[in-house]
Amino acid sequence: MDVDRYRVRPGVSVNLAEFDPNEKTLFDGGKDEGKTAIKTLNLRLEALQELLYAENRHKMLIVLQGMDTSGKDGVIRHVFDGVNPQGVKVAGFKVPTPLELAHDYLWRVHPHTPGRGEIVIFNRSHYEDVLVVRVHGLVSKEVWERRYDHITAFEKLLADEGTTILKFFLHISKEEQKQRLQARLDTPDKQWKFSTGDLAERKLWDDYMAAYEAVLSRTSTDYAPWYIVPSDRKWYRNLVISHAIINSLEGLQMRYPEAEAGLETVVID
Ligand code: AMP
Ligand code: MG
Secondary structure, three states: OOHHHHEOOOOOOOOHHHOOOOOOOOOOOOHHHHHHHHHHHHHHHHHHHHHHHHHOOOEEEEEEEEOOOOOHHHHHHHHOOOOOHHHEEEEEOOOOOHHHHOOOOOOOOHHHOOOOOOEEEEEOOHHHHHOHHHHOOOOOHHHHHOHHHHHHHHHHHHHHOOEEEEEEEEEOOHHHHHHHHHHHHHOHHHHHHOOHHHHHHHHOHHHHHHHHHHHHHHOOOOOOOEEEEEOOOHHHHHHHHHHHHHHHHHOOOOOOOOOOOOHHHOOOO
């Protein structure tokens, strides 16, 4: 699956209305075939992650962003199903604490970036500081406006120091969000996920889309590309992200470390 079609070319001005959240262009089959395909990909990812860990050279950062219900948690559960938890960490970014707010907005982010041999998934990220913060005017325009440059510089630093960065925008339609929020409301086991605050954010849908368009247009780079992932179909969303991660890991040309010399003569008694 050549998911490169979903990568945002640096410098391109993104208009989200031109991207269909419900398409499944790269996959001929339907939901059942898609779910089966994911299982095979899980095994490949498991092997690649083990190699990354064994080689202990590369670092991978995966950023997940999207509106409420877009499936950030679902991606973590399904795409990484079966992968050894020892080599994968998840960092979630919520409303900043007073201590975090007393610092610059990247202060809380940097300690969670991956070390050698690690994959780290950001469930929300430093991008909230030009998304929710911009939409709600939590800082002045002058302040958020300069953050795009900070962010690309920060990601360049991480990339220069050996981090492979992949960023996914989970693109859902407003109608699909309505159905998913309704499902949360109607299903007792899902009600804990429902917050009336989500409805307030939903009212600001158009403002969020504009803020996302700015992010996608201004911060997709060769060293830290954004992918716009059609996400109305959960299984297709998972397939696209899984392929993007696997392609990227395969491109690293990793190898298991050299074994100690003379192992063939070792006798264990
Ligand atoms: P959830 O992902 O549902 O657990 O919600 C986390 C909430 O934290 C979301 O409403 C985010 O918009 C909010 N959040 C995350 N980072 C920031 C930030 N830097 N400033 C303000 N709110 C944030
Ligand atoms: Mg939420």
